[in-house]
Amino acid sequence: MSQQHSDAAPHPARAAPGGRPRDKTIDDRATQAVLTLLGRGPYTALTMEAIAVTAGTSKPALRRRWNSLPGVVVHALISVLGTTPTLDTGCVRCDLLAGISNLADGLTSSSVANALPGLVSDFAGDSELKAFFFREYFEPRRNSTRAALERAIARGEIYKTIDMELTPDLLAAPLYYRALFGHQPIDAGLAERIVLSVLGGIASPDGNRLH
Numbered sequence: 001m002s003q004q005h006s007d008a009a010p011h012p013a014r015a016a017p018g019g020r021p022r023d024k025t026i027d028d029r030a031t032q033a034v035l036t037l038l039g040r041g042p043y044t045a046l047t048m049e050a051i052a053v054t055a056g057t058s059k060p061a062l063r064r065r066w067n068s069l070p071g072v073v074v075h076a077l078i079s080v081l082g083t084t085p086t087l088d089t090g091c092v093r094c095d096l097l098a099g100i101s102n103l104a105d106g107l108t109s110s111s112v113a114n115a116l117p118g119l120v121s122d123f124a125g126d127s128e129l130k131a132f133f134f135r136e137y138f139e140p141r142r143n144s145t146r147a148a149l150e151r152a153i154a155r156g157e158i159y160k161t162i163d164m165e166l167t168p169d170l171l172a173a174p175l176y177y178r179a180l181f182g183h184q185p186i187d188a189g190l191a192e193r194i195v196l197s198v199l200g201g202i203a204s205p206d207g208n209r210l211h
Helices: 025-040 048-055 059-065 069-081 092-109 112-123 127-155 166-181 190-202
Strands: none
Touching: 025 048, 025 059, 025 069, 025 112, 048 059, 048 069, 059 069, 069 092, 069 112, 069 127, 092 112, 092 127, 092 166, 092 190, 112 127, 112 166, 127 166, 166 190
């Protein structure tokens, strides 16, 4: 069951009022606290109070940065997974493998994946939270993948006619699917298998650096 959050939608971190110096370590401590608590229990058990205590800060300090509990969790998600993981190496396979491996590693090396089902459920009742998630995390990562695909098109490695909305989905969806449902593991070779499977459908005959 989704958590019910009565707070306003999350916002990026804001400066402390009254001219007080802002404690820049709280952001990192809050992220670590979220990961620690998700490693101990489910997303539905998270509270701002528990995060504050674990981070060694206060609820008001957290609320000055994020107006809601999901806002803190989205911040932790961004901190772990990043927003621009796809490199520019001059090789489409290398670029995409770096980006998808980043996602796979983040989902398996931390407890952040434990929050995904609850966050997705929260989106259904909170359009502002969903917009925040898409703006701050989801779309930047997709744009990183699109940029790699556009570079590959310019080099003649993949077809110019690929669907630029569908292809990023094909690359990332298997990882999110397994993180959400847990029906199969995110194993060490999955990222490479995904990339090679997708490239098998979009590589041009002249692509010469896919393997």
